[in-house]
Amino acid sequence: MDISFVVIFLGLLIFFAHLFNEFFNKTKIPNVLLLLLIGIILGPVSGIVRPDYFGQVGRIFTTITLIVILFESGISLKFAELRRNIGSATFITLFNFIGSSVIAALLATTLGRLDWISSLFLGAIVGGTSSAVVIPMVRQLNIGEKSQVILYLESVLSDVLCLVVGLAFLEGMMEGEIKIGGVFSGMWKSFLFAAILGVLAGTIWSVLLKNIRSIKNSMFTSLAFVFILYGFVEGIGYNGGIATLMFGIMLGNSETINSNKFFRKIFIITTTNLTENERNFFGEIVFIMQTYFFVYVGINIQFGNLWTYLIGLMAVAIIIIYRPLVTKLFAPRGLDLRDLTTLSIMAPKGLVPAVLASIPLQLGIVNGERIQDLGYSIVLFSIIISSFLVIAYNNDPLIFTRVYKRKRPDAENETSISKKIDPEGDINDNW
DSSP: OOHHHHHHHHHHHHHHHHHHHHHHHHHOOOHHHHHHHHHHIIIIITOSSOGGGTTHHHHHHHHHHHHHHHHHHHHHOOHHHHHHHHHHHHHHHHHHHHHHHHHHHHHHHHTSOOOHHHHHHHHHHTSSOOHHHHHHHHHTSOOOHHHHHHHHHHHHHHHHHHHHHHHHHHHHHHHTSOOHHHHHHHHHHHHHHHHHHHHHHHHHHHHHHHHHTTSTTOTTHHHHHHHHHHHHHHHTTSOHHHHHHHHHHHHHTHHHHHHOHHHHHHOOOOOOOOOHHHHHHHHHHHHHHHHHHHHHHHHHOOOOOHHHHHHHHHHHHHHHHHHHHHHHHHSOTTOOHHHHHHHHHOOOOOHHHHHHTTHHHHTTOTTHHHHHHHHHHHHHHHHHHHHHHHHHHHHOTTTTGGGGOOOOSSSOOHHHHHHHHOTTOTTGGGO
């Protein structure tokens, strides 16, 4: 492929990404979907670009994209919102993961003719939502901070669940048995130790940051430290994504830490806040990385036989029907219908299942190709359907509200909830 064509195309993508953001404001079509479609046209449809063109660079690129997105997202999360919503986010994550995994596994066994261990592996890798997809989509939606925090946490926590549980089932596929104790042991260690390392690293870096800024061209040093942290945590067998998110949270809340009386009594050190220029710089990097990432995902989609994709479509449809039940049970009080609906329709898969689905085929495991095709089909349809639900909801905010119509024991009645969506009260007659 001509290198000049590639360079021109990369430049055009950034211009198009900005246009797609404006296009979203007018049509409510998420830029994620448009970039994905560009990748599909370039890759599996036309064959202009093939996944093997990227080699190992592709995997490195997706990992770097994930690191940058998680870090920048952590910066925007505040301690107060985390404390208020961590319980709801945990329950929503667990029950959505379990339900989605069971749905996908049952369909893979009954309709996809996979053995039960392979089906459990497939269910585990598609059970969560993708932080690399959810976070950019959420930023284009006008929802409350509570909902943003829950969706961010769900996507990050479920990424870890998909990795830990999926890899445990992969080991079971190779050995012919699944060790349940090993699954739970690996899970809590991956969460706990990665989070501790992220908190420690974030605190240390927020103390050093003031001195680091005295170095010329130091804007990128924080991101460079995140790369080192991620690689170190992954290298010792824990989850780098959790560590990266916690690092960003600590750095983004350094002002709160510094003003905490308990912290001031124990430590004489002073933490430093990120400047507005640094936050904007990291935001620009995220914008560029995610633009290329979604095109790359589209290029890597591989179309299998029609029946496989019908199974994938059914799995995604049932998962999205299931999500409102979990949201209704565990979402925190005080959310309006707009936020509740957004929590329910935001179920896109992404980086983790796309990578893990291809591993059985690479290892020569029986049914590896079928697992890969099913995994890719669920990733594709989950992004497409979630995007179209976002479009439908933005065009008519009341389209899904019947799911949440319920009696509330507190003083906030249905009318007041409705007025959160339309202050003029025009929607009350439609309820």
